[in-house]
Amino acid sequence: MKTQTPGTAAGTNATQLKRVLGTPSLTMFGLVYMVPLTVFTTYGLVTVSTGGRVAAAYIVTLVAMLFTARSYARMAGAYPLAGSAYVYTQRTFGPETGFLVGWALMLDYLFLPMVNYLVIGIYLNVAIPAIPAAVWVLVCIALVTVLNIVGITSVNRTNLVLIAAQAIFVVVFIVFTIAAMNGQAIDIMAPFRGDGSEAAGSAGALMGGAAILCLSFLGFDAVSTLAEEAKDAERTVPKAIMIVTLAAGVIFVLLSWLAQVAHKSTQFADPDSAATEVMTAVGGTFLATLFTACYVAGALGSALTSQASVARILYSMGRDGVLPKPIFGRLNERFKSPATATLVVSAVSLLALVVDLAFIISVVSFGALIAFTFVNLSVIKHFYFDRQERATAWQHVNNGLLPLIGVALTVWLWTSLTPTTFAAGGLWVLLGAVVLAIVTKGFRQRAPMLDLKES
Numbered sequence: 001m002k003t004q005t006p007g008t009a010a011g012t013n014a015t016q017l018k019r020v021l022g023t024p025s026l027t028m029f030g031l032v033y034m035v036p037l038t039v040f041t042t043y044g045l046v047t048v049s050t051g052g053r054v055a056a057a058y059i060v061t062l063v064a065m066l067f068t069a070r071s072y073a074r075m076a077g078a079y080p081l082a083g084s085a086y087v088y089t090q091r092t093f094g095p096e097t098g099f100l101v102g103w104a105l106m107l108d109y110l111f112l113p114m115v116n117y118l119v120i121g122i123y124l125n126v127a128i129p130a131i132p133a134a135v136w137v138l139v140c141i142a143l144v145t146v147l148n149i150v151g152i153t154s155v156n157r158t159n160l161v162l163i164a165a166q167a168i169f170v171v172v173f174i175v176f177t178i179a180a181m182n183g184q185a186i187d188i189m190a191p192f193r194g195d196g197s198e199a200a201g202s203a204g205a206l207m208g209g210a211a212i213l214c215l216s217f218l219g220f221d222a223v224s225t226l227a228e229e230a231k232d233a234e235r236t237v238p239k240a241i242m243i244v245t246l247a248a249g250v251i252f253v254l255l256s257w258l259a260q261v262a263h264k265s266t267q268f269a270d271p272d273s274a275a276t277e278v279m280t281a282v283g284g285t286f287l288a289t290l291f292t293a294c295y296v297a298g299a300l301g302s303a304l305t306s307q308a309s310v311a312r313i314l315y316s317m318g319r320d321g322v323l324p325k326p327i328f329g330r331l332n333e334r335f336k337s338p339a340t341a342t343l344v345v346s347a348v349s350l351l352a353l354v355v356d357l358a359f360i361i362s363v364v365s366f367g368a369l370i371a372f373t374f375v376n377l378s379v380i381k382h383f384y385f386d387r388q389e390r391a392t393a394w395q396h397v398n399n400g401l402l403p404l405i406g407v408a409l410t411v412w413l414w415t416s417l418t419p420t421t422f423a424a425g426g427l428w429v430l431l432g433a434v435v436l437a438i439v440t441k442g443f444r445q446r447a448p449m450l451d452l453k454e455s
Helices: 023-034 036-040 043-050 054-078 085-093 095-127 133-150 152-181 203-217 219-224 233-262 271-320 339-353 357-386 393-414 419-439
Strands: none
Touching (some): 036 233, 036 271, 043 233, 054 219, 054 357, 095 271, 095 357, 203 357, 357 393
16 A cells, blocks of 8 residues: 555645655754753653663663664554654554554653753753743743744754754763773773662662653654655655664763763752753863753754654644644645644643653653554554564564564553553543544544545
């Protein structure tokens, strides 16, 4: 079955997104979305909860994410459409299941911009105490909204500048940490063994930390949401997904290992802004100031890309008729971008003025892990059962065993989240079920589903 950009079946390009992104641009989008410096967003929280085993927790998460990223890459090749896990599950398990997975994924994307706005406010307030964090949050929301309405090309150009700033800081940080360790007795296994506390000896604490760190790997999923704006999407999107996941994972492990070896403390005055303590200890005021500038730039880039992604998911669901089409299923005529959906995301992001960082990070991971699980399951159903690609030993492994391992790993991480997170996430999924019941008139009708056949 051939796929098409929605809108051609009706004989019009009115709802067609512009295909302008190649593999480098998609990879850049994913890396900016993930923010290489996002390792420091959760560094304090995970250091405390795992007894100083952030690097070890990142390795656990990376292994799980490589299996899942591979499944995303395969499904992106099968269905090169905007909508990510929502589309893959919808096409494989049906529109109702697809809606609920898309709803869970929306929790992930809707709240991720809030994480970025929160950390921008926290760190800029530490740097400039005279200006309240709320002021920084409001300014950033306004800026990101304007850039996203103008269109994906402006976002892509901004990404190049932001990723360059982070790359420069990574190099400077590595130099300073090596200098700080010079002449000291270095325990290279400390970031994997921990500080000797009860948390450091707990497998549950390690898995709980790894589950929170799923937040850091959302960039590969974001790449798939731009499939309808990618050139040769069947080839470029899967390639970018795998590059982004592996490259970011290596960066996360390296930076967290260096931070823990250079600054051995596992207790901080404020875990939310622990990176400032690390930078000051390693490189003094200069490194702390440089970090704040580059980190805020990276968080701003992540806010740009995360808002772009969720707006396109809302657009995809609105275009299908699952959400109100007049609001979500239309593109701005001038900029060819989902402007109304972008404004809705901005309104939700205002919650960054009142929410707690640790809670939001856990909720984002909750939504992400549900989506990851179903994408792995989609590979099994689509290739192994529906297309019956299981004639050879490799096909059994490729279409059955590998995605099944991905399912097991993501479920394991998912069940490591806190009861409070499950309560909040469960309420969100329940709300999604209510919306689905309304759309399907009490489940008497099937949820709308986009036709993928050529006219």
